[in-house]
Amino acid sequence: MPKQENQQSSFSIHGIGVSSGIAIGRAHLVSNALLEVVHYQLPKHLIDDEIARFNTAIHTVKKDLEAIRESLSKNAPAEIGAFINTHLMMLADKSLSEIPKEIIRKEQCNAEWAIKQQMDGIVEQFDAIEDEYLRERKQDVVQVVERVIKVLLGHPNQAPNQSSTKQQTVKQQENATILVAHDISPADAIQFKQHHFAAFITDVGGATSHTAILARSLNIPSILALQRARDLINDNELIIVDGSLGVVIVNPSKEVLAEYKLRQEQWELEQQKLQRIKATKAVTICGTVVELHANIEVPEDVVAVKASGATGIGLYRTEFLFMNKRGMPDEEEQFLAYKQVTEAMKGMPVTIRTLDLGADKQMNPDTVSSCANPALGLRAVRLCLSEPQIFLTQLRAILRASHFGHIKILIPMLSTLSELRQTKLLLERAKESLRKQDMPFDENITLGGMIEVPAAAINAEAFAKELDFMSIGTNDLIQYTLAIDRTDDAVAHLYNALHPAVLKLISMTIKAGERLGKPVSVCGEMAGDAKLTQLLIGMGLRQFSMHPSNILSVKQQVLHSEVSVLNLHARKVLNHTDIEKIELKVAQFNLH
């Protein structure tokens, strides 16, 4: 990937700001494609060690391949042996076994990055071949390199990844690192949580992609959909990330840098001001109480929940328990996780959403979904009902944890009443089995349903009759109502929470809950957007669940709200059928 190296002049790139705040720091590029290989520089005295590490890896892969060749049965097709020989030959070839060492020495970089750079070059040569099937042979090169990189990554002691990054950045004027990637998969995200990046910026993604959710959950500025950030920005270049405006400034001038340092301070001051209302109850001017709950992914998030002043957990996403490893977590492991959260919340409600896997969140990150439209496929409660043993295990674990606090169960992706009824039967079966084993659980545990499929919102009254509470998942509801995949760059600009049809479905669901006396909350991204708080209050919403980092700014809106005024405003908004007019009307809310 050739880059213009003479870009010392300042320039800016525009994308979608998905997490507010300002970060100033050095760009840290991660490479493309299958191999998300990290790049870091090494001090001179470690170069020889790095080359030795590389030699060891090549040698290990060679031994592995030879061992596989030896172990082949006599009946194995002759081709298999031939492939091993081909791969061994590739491995022995100068291009893979020697040139990367030159790169390590010359660029003072880590071994993984060096061999990856070399591979990219070879792949480019393959890409230039006209014959299609030969062109595809580049996959073999990729596979051999992948083997080497896997071995390299399997020796983390010798790859001082994080500490070297710090070493490097401390030497810089700006001691923050900004991750620049093409995209961040949910699996990467888990890994990146351990690093300490000051901001994320990516070429693709949208406001509600996993990267966005991750950035907000880490409470760091983030800009997505920058298109060519990775091409335009050089590793280690100084950049400013303005998450509120969605702008990245590369190589800022001294004046701009000074200006942004000021703005950064102001931003932090504002955040501190918000801290003052942390202990304040979320009550409108007219005295209406609004519950502000938090969304969490792992038990460790409870610390942030407590710090935010949230009065409960409105959405505990359990799939992260299932995604970070190969096997299924057993009942005991789940029980302990749920119990830990429940006990830490000390009697405040903890709403546990049952498994929402399928679609973009796969149980095994290596599995590539084979269905054409995973978002319209076997996911969430559909998957659980088709795998009742997994579902029962989770329900038992949740029930057992309910003995230790105030747990509520939330079922994702309901579209028909019969799914709900099947779920109730399984829940009853789980309870029965616990009773037989004399295991205690909360006999009064309540069951709620996510309203996130248009069919469920349209049929909300029927669902409200058979549920104890409802939670509107606006991210998916918008996606299906508009038929827009929010993670698809080609159409992401059409994704809009203020589409009149979306507002109508949300309103219908809230009203259905009101009529039947069943609480309704919103737990999608809309709930955490302070610009929409007063609209939702006006529409009748009294319970919001959002990332802990948004609680205070939403609370500030609540404190300035007057229900009767907002009801009128909301009614006017709902009467409009043009998105543009709705956006204008909603902007006026913020005057109050």
Place this chain on the structure above:
Amino acid sequence: MPKQENQQSSFSIHGIGVSSGIAIGRAHLVSNALLEVVHYQLPKHLIDDEIARFNTAIHTVKKDLEAIRESLSKNAPAEIGAFINTHLMMLADKSLSEIPKEIIRKEQCNAEWAIKQQMDGIVEQFDAIEDEYLRERKQDVVQVVERVIKVLLGHPNQAPNQSSTKQQTVKQQENATILVAHDISPADAIQFKQHHFAAFITDVGGATSHTAILARSLNIPSILALQRARDLINDNELIIVDGSLGVVIVNPSKEVLAEYKLRQEQWELEQQKLQRIKATKAVTICGTVVELHANIEVPEDVVAVKASGATGIGLYRTEFLFMNKRGMPDEEEQFLAYKQVTEAMKGMPVTIRTLDLGADKQMNPDTVSSCANPALGLRAVRLCLSEPQIFLTQLRAILRASHFGHIKILIPMLSTLSELRQTKLLLERAKESLRKQDMPFDENITLGGMIEVPAAAINAEAFAKELDFMSIGTNDLIQYTLAIDRTDDAVAHLYNALHPAVLKLISMTIKAGERLGKPVSVCGEMAGDAKLTQLLIGMGLRQFSMHPSNILSVKQQVLHSEVSVLNLHARKVLNHTDIEKIELKVAQFNLH
């Protein structure tokens, strides 16, 4: 794929009947996966020719590979040469160069089938290998075999595919051939149209898959989702396909065969009876006129439209013009196609839907969509608005054709008003350019929109204000409302036109049209389902568009309808929130 060869006993397999009627004939298996290789038997005297054909193909591929190796530049990576050598070695190996000839001789089958069988065996051996990257090397075997098969198929003169099939079947007692496939892609479908199969049966698919639409468009019985039909049925076995019941009977006993021949005659008799109402106007008992229009894909379909007694074309799908070739059809080619249909319809309305590509229908069948959820991506009007030149060309072609009859323009996949307004601007621009060139077109041409995204149905009144007419695309509307991909086997059973939310959206759209005096039609599969005709009339629908083969059975329902009674019934149905109860209620319609 080992098959139980001793299956001479009769048995039946159940699937989803997607096209009614009864077929009795010999099974014609097409092979799996990438290579949809046809299997046919050869008379003894042609076996030597077939082996010679195979030898020639192997030789040709060898020469091709050697030529590629010779043409490699000195700078090419060493691996490339090595791969060619590996593939040449595979080609020379007995397993690919000799064993298929033994198979041809022993099984008296065509060369493609023989080498494919052999490949399947080798691939199975690879699949048993534990090492993941080696296991994937089976792709090389597949590629070499693909090369051979492509060469074989490139010599159709020597592969008397179709004529030999006929030769063979004429000798049989039953002179019909039934296609047994794993699946039929839209691209295959176009190819299969030229064959003359008496029925289609496939392992996968659902009621509204492309295979189903194709079967109905060919008016031949068809059963999908049979799971393992291809494993259980042997090539050339006698089978009965009962498309109405969704049952395949393999190796029927004499009694069953006789019974089914009788039923087949009765079915044909009923079809003939329906022919009597062909010229009858579709009017209810109480005198309400119902328009029954036809859906078509290619100008040739007009013959069937005329034969059906349809009073217009409610949906002319133009994408088939774009799918069957590599380049874009130019304005002239499109103009001629639209003009041909319009002139043939002699003043009856012809509703031309603008390009609905993207999602599952790709312009180039070799392109694999890279977006995660194509159904929620850049398709239909979204794609057209992002490629205004393609859109303008089509609009100009439609406008020019409008001079020769009664054309209406229909825009697919609208979700926001701004898409509609952008479309209107482009249409105006197309008109302006024609006026400047003094090219005549219908200045009163009307513009309609497909209501198939939930957002559009919920916002139907706003769309009705800015459109001349609306057409409900129930297939997509159901898909998005329920978040169910109708072609995904794992969830196809959840796809249900009678979900209360679906009926509510249809009803809302019809009512919005009524209030604003804008005609509304239904052009999805629901329109052609005679079991739903009276429900839809009761809901206020007065215009149906369906495959020509359904016109008469739907008309029969219209002739027995009394609007006031059906209105009451429909209201009762719409009050229900349980699918099961709705299904029961709708079944009662048929008593009238």
